[in-house]
Amino acid sequence: MAVDLLLGLQWGDEGKGKIVDVLTSNYNIIARFQGGPNAGHTLVFNDMKHVLHTIPSGIFHDDVINLVGNGVVIDPVIFKNELGKLDDQNIDYKKSLRISRKAHLILPTHRLLDAASEIAKGKAKIGSTLKGIGPTYMDKTGRNGIRVGDLELDNWKKKYRALANKHERMIAFYNVDLQYKLEELETEFFKAIETLKALIFIDSEEYIHQALKKEKSILAEGAQGSLLDIDFGTYPFVTSSNTTAAGACTGLGVAPNKIGDVFGIFKAYTTRVGSGPFPTELFDEDGETMGRVGQEFGATTGRSRRCGWLDLVALRYACQINGVTQLMMMKGDVLSGFKTLKVCTAYNYKGEIITHLPYNIEEKNVTPIYTEFNGWNEDLTKMEDASQLPKELNEYIAFLEQDLDIPIKIVSVGPDRKQTIFR
Ligand code: IMP
Numbered sequence: 001m002a003v004d005l006l007l008g009l010q011w012g013d014e015g016k017g018k019i020v021d022v023l024t025s026n027y028n029i030i031a032r033f034q035g036g037p038n039a040g041h042t043l044v045f046n047d048m049k050h051v052l053h054t055i056p057s058g059i060f061h062d063d064v065i066n067l068v069g070n071g072v073v074i075d076p077v078i079f080k081n082e083l084g085k086l087d088d089q090n091i092d093y094k095k096s097l098r099i100s101r102k103a104h105l106i107l108p109t110h111r112l113l114d115a116a117s118e119i120a121k122g123k124a125k126i127g128s129t130l131k132g133i134g135p136t137y138m139d140k141t142g143r144n145g146i147r148v149g150d151l152e153l154d155n156w157k158k159k160y161r162a163l164a165n166k167h168e169r170m171i172a173f174y175n176v177d178l179q180y181k182l183e184e185l186e187t188e189f190f191k192a193i194e195t196l197k198a199l200i201f202i203d204s205e206e207y208i209h210q211a212l213k214k215e216k217s218i219l220a221e222g223a224q225g226s227l228l229d230i231d232f233g234t235y236p237f238v239t240s241s242n243t244t245a246a247g248a249c250t251g252l253g254v255a256p257n258k259i260g261d262v263f264g265i266f267k268a269y270t271t272r273v274g275s276g277p278f279p280t281e282l283f284d285e286d287g288e289t290m291g292r293v294g295q296e297f298g299a300t301t302g303r304s305r306r307c308g309w310l311d312l313v314a315l316r317y318a319c320q321i322n323g324v325t326q327l328m329m330m331k332g333d334v335l336s337g338f339k340t341l342k343v344c345t346a347y348n349y350k351g352e353i354i355t356h357l358p359y360n361i362e363e364k365n366v367t368p369i370y371t372e373f374n375g376w377n378e379d380l381t382k383m384e385d386a387s388q389l390p391k392e393l394n395e396y397i398a399f400l401e402q403d404l405d406i407p408i409k410i411v412s413v414g415p416d417r418k419q420t421i422f423r
Pocket of ligand 1 (some may be wrong): 011041096126128132161225228238273274
């Protein structure tokens with residue numbers, strides 16, 4: 001048995017949560033492998049919207065194990081809030097939720113450090129979600145972090161105090177205007193730790209290894225998107241983890257030869273939240289329409305997302321790095337009503353026409369070259385079968401499939417579980 005992966009191919013917010021939820025009935029285990037509460041995975045079913053930040057998107061299905069892997073960073077306070085929302089809906093997660101002992105904890109001071117760093121950067125800020133992601137991964141690689149398994153040891157509070165004190169000195173060093181009351185944050189944090197401790201902690205790599213031996217099916221759920229990957233994204237405007245396929249190996253302890261299908265999720269256009277280059281970004285009515293119709297607001301921060309045409313140069317790159325075997329196109333319905341659609345198929349890079357993603361895609365270096373397509377007017381949101389899709393959309397899809405040489409297996413035509421067309 002192999003582990004299938006599901007990943008975002010753009011700058012996040014592709015709709016991974018919805019597709020994981022749709023695919024969960026095919027799997028025994030859903031496992032998050034990186035990122036943390038910077039993610040906001042939105043699921044819609046039975047006329048209700050659910051937003052998950054750290055908990056895997058299979059949690060609403062009975063008989064499925066939901067695993068938070070070692071590569072994830074957990075903020076106990078946000079985690080507790082998420083559990084509270086599940087309690088409100090009588091979702092019984094106590095037996096189905098497992099947490100890796102090797103996952104790192106986001107401390108209150110990590111969040112403060114994130115804020116201090118962003119203030120200090122001024123105009124050059126990353127546009128972080130301010131959830132403490134960067135500082136927590138810095139402590140992980142700096143070998144200073146506190147892990148979930150530490151909570152089972154007697155001396156963890158001593159370790160916590162030493163780290164929090166060090167963070168306070170670092171915050172002071174930034175010398176920025178940041179008001180905070182650490183005592184209040186810590187009271188909330190320690191309460192949330194008790195909630196966390198009531199859950200099942202496991203040696204998740206061993207758990208996955210045994211599950212594979214027993215022929216259990218596993219889906220690894222990515223967070224953020226490939227262009228936010230710490231190594232392959234638009235550095236430094238990226239997140240602090242490997243959001244690409246390799247991240248699933250290190251974030252779960254799965255060997256590369258145990259990876260099966262790689263499902264790549266992309267929007268029929270492009271969005272980005274936070275700072276950083278975005279060659280196909282639109283500043284006109286078309287971009288405004290995409291944002292309004294697509295309700296492009298961050299599920300975690302509420303910030304409006306920047307919108308633009310589909311960037312096939314970037315999409316090719318993401319498919320290549322991840323070894324995508326099947327594509328899923330989201331939000332095709334948002335493009336209904338555009339007379340002409342554009343897809344960026346190449347860049348004019350410093351005067352040269354290129355079709356791969358170069359080192360630097362800043363605006364001054366890159367001008368997108370577009371291929372145009374006829375739009376369609378039909379409302380896709382009520383469609384249930386691939387045979388109903390308009391001819392122009394089929395042409396758009398066929399062009400992408402041919403260029404990427406990967407089949408588009410799902411076309412999503414709305415946020416609800418039911419608005420999913422299989423091809
Ligand atoms: P951080 O991960 O909070 O440090 O944010 C770094 C960059 O990644 C910022 O531009 C964020 O807006 C972006 N980012 C982080 N998580 C997500 C996500 O789940 N969706 C979209 N963008 C994200």
